[in-house]
Amino acid sequence: MLACGVVLLALFAPALVFGARASDDIPWHFIWLQSYLDAVRHGELYPRWMPDAMAGMGSPAFYFYPPFATMFFALVDMIFLHQLPLAYVIAVSACAMGLASAAFFYSWARNFASVRVSALLGLAYAAAPYHLLTDYYNRGALGEYAAYVWVPLIFHAAHRYLVTAGVRWLALLAAAVTGLFFTHLLSAMIVGPVIAAYVLLALFGRQRRGNAGPGITVTLASMVAVALLAVGVAGLYFIPALTLFDAANTAALYARPIEATRLFARLSVHDNPVVTRYTLFAAIYLALTAYLLAEYLRARRRAAVAPAGLGTSGATVLMWTVVTALCGLFMWGKLGFVFEAPSPYRSLQFLSRLLIVVEFVLLTLVAVVFAVLPAPAERQRIASVLLLVFAGLLVYQALALFKKFEHMPIAVNEVALSPRVQYRITPPEYYPKGAPFASAVDQLLPQLAPHLDASEQAWIVDGSGRIETVAQSHGDFVLRVTAATAVSVAIRQFYFPGWVAQDQQGRRLPVTAATPFRFATVQVGAGTHTLRIAREPLPVEGWAKKLSSLSLALLLMVLGALGWAARRRASRAAPAMSPATLNRSR
Template sequence: MRGLTQPIGTQGELGLLALAAVVLCAPGFLWGPGESHSWLYNVLWTRQIAEGFARGELYPRWFPESFSGLGSPTFYFYAPFAHWIAGGLEFLGLSTQRAVQLLSFGLLLGSGLAMYAWLRLRGTLPLLGAILYMAAPYHLADLYVRGALAEAAGFVWLPLIALGIELLPRRKGVVVLALAFAGLVLSHLPTALLACVFLIAPLAVWRAVKTPSIIAPGIAAAVLGAGLSAIYWLPAMTLQGHISTDLLWSPYYQPASWFVWRLSLLNLALFAGAALGWMLLAVPARSVWSCVTLVAALAALGLIPFVWDLPLLAKAQFPWRLLVVVEFAAITAIMAHPPKGLALSAGRLVLVVPVAMMIAQAAVALRAQPDLATVLAIRNEAPEYLPNGLPAAGVSGTQRTADVSAYDRLPRGDQITVTASGPVTLGRAAFPIWRVTRDGQEIPSRGSLITFDAQPGLYRVERRVLWQERWGGAASGGAALVLLVLLGLGLRRRR
């Protein structure tokens, strides 16, 4: 225990941190990632991004084999960071399962390193705090129970965002904050939204009141971060009318359906136990971090219900996603002002419940290894990525498999020879990136699946680049160039 609370040298501490990550990820390495809540999508998306890389795509957005060959625009909408890494690992030669598990390890270790850097700047027990952060119950539940790898990536960026805000108004603070904010947006949009409201805005205001000079560089960092991530969020925010987004806002996915008094016993033990335990430990510190912990934890349980009626927050789906913020803020508070006496005893006792629940659910998930061959053969995607208007019979909050077998006989491929006049429907989901041409001329198409009026002849389906892709890419490239200039100026000044 002495090595966790007293300096033992930076290299030694980082070695212990890496060892802790290995220990925490050992069950996954030994038995595989298992059947977590999102294992299906982790497998499908990792494989299909790897296939996109093999086709020469640096940012695979369209998955041609999804929905039994109808295709899916999944990564026009889903944040790419985590699965882009996993797909790259498979492209380099790892199996799908090993790529997913190595991603889990990388995210866990990355979050620990980020927390270590943040707490080291504050001088508040960085090694102990980083290990607690990695071993926090909701953090591990994201990896082992929920399989929410994109959300788990948010744990990496929150300490770096706080670090960037703390370093303002220096140039280093602008760069760190811009990169970390972009990373959070590119990792998981709901977590980014919740962090902006419950963490970033309060922390920025708290610092600005004491140091007004951070306001201008802070705004510049936010703009740069938004620009860096525009390659993702601009298409994601402007193309939703082309998919079945109504499936994301059904009663099952409304925040009010997940308030504490509506939770099942399992979820109550995990989510409510974690929120209450961290509150008990963090509130005695009486700092801004205590306030962030308290407000975020109460909101996560639905005990501040009106906030979930706000238009954007209502789209966050699950209020307990705020536990990502709660665990970061609570551990920051605890490391600066360790609790004592009754608060320490009560907090420890309460946190035993979510830890035990997480371990029990993780054990169940690890015992059930998925049938990869069947999953990869059918490639039945998340139903919200079906074309708008295409029937999704039987899909509900808990039943996520869309039956698209009625379209199995439709012609697929990039070209079709028509022998008789009349309407033609192709077995490809209609999305604005596709156009039908004949002899180089575009033919009007319509419908949820590509449908057009044809005369006898050869027709082709061709890819086009949307303005959202062009402008998003240009914004990201421009922001990256500005950051490179800032980094160059910093290096030149240092010399």
């Protein structure tokens, strides 16, 4: 296990030495962490609006992007007493997430395999090329990267509950499900059907074997209730995100149709390197799955398979194989109806995201095969093949990382110094809806030039009047306006639902997006006015908070009731104590 930890830390050495560096999404995480820390300093633990983003013109990114990764970065920043540069805060956090994913997969694999095999599988999970090289080093997709932490924990908790009926495993299941939904909604959508299939298959298998414990109906009802309530707890995040989805520039998410991201097509190392790399990973995983299935079937024909336990039956082996095969077909672009409107999987964006499931399922299948094939010769043969492939993937990643960091200076972080991060320019999907903004930063900055470094926080856009005074604090504006005629007053914040305005008499005034750049705008009549323009929580935020609180309360009640029922069953099943034993116990 120590050796596995050393190898994993070696793979994270570039991150720990250089910090978080250039990749597709890393700039967003710099920006969001900066804005989140600013919000915390203003007393907000879960902000929705980022008033300092977009060069101080505001962004609704926290309405939509899951909060866990950013909050975890902030926690690490606090642990290090705010002394680390943000690039190293993100790198240390990512390393901690990688170690956690390895530990949790180890716990999951230990249900089937030995300590040594489980440790190697934990390392393989944390260092899997889509997980580490792609999601962290190349894409910087840290929400998706963090989702790897929760997946084995969900399966482990569900499995242990099916084995022991211990309520603590249900509590762990609830925590992991909530964590996944707070971390990456798309990963939850992908993993959900797989965990449901596994639980149903394991549950019916347990029933056939006549294992002790609650009946199938009670067990299934308990798990479904706990899982649904755990999802409800995460409603604090995803209900506003889904409800307000069309209020942002979310069409930018689908500028590239999902069909264009299919693998096993248009392969070229030079012209299409990303798809080619993902196809290589997928092909290796599919080939290994077929090999493991062949080894299992060969042993089964010779009756050299150990008696099936929970999670190690032939049906379970077949299920893991089918899941991998289906993911392969999906990534190939087959069965495309699954990703056509109105399917929620249309929002997946990239078919390569299914590699999240494939990497988990393949390594789980390895653990199961080692559990059911007791013959040393077969195990040795399988181990040799797997270690050879795994070593090849490690070398591939090491060479890719060497190429990435070979000429990179340690002292200068190009991401932190980039105009995108300096001006906190958010992804295009969070631009004001309907604004004629370019998605490329080098084109967007000239468009925003009149407002980038402007000291002007409010101005008259229509009518005759002037702004006497402006006071602004973290997106809260107080203006004094003198108008000769009716005027429209714009503030230096983009419009998004939630802006409210009030005059000196307490009257609420409508806030609209009346300018071409979609700045928040208020209309007032002739005269002198003192206006307060600020954001307030939307009704959907209140509903989500109530649903989340109610779900948490019900979840605790359900877990408490199940715990009480389990203790009652245990006391009834305990043998009556003899008088001598009773006297000794006293």
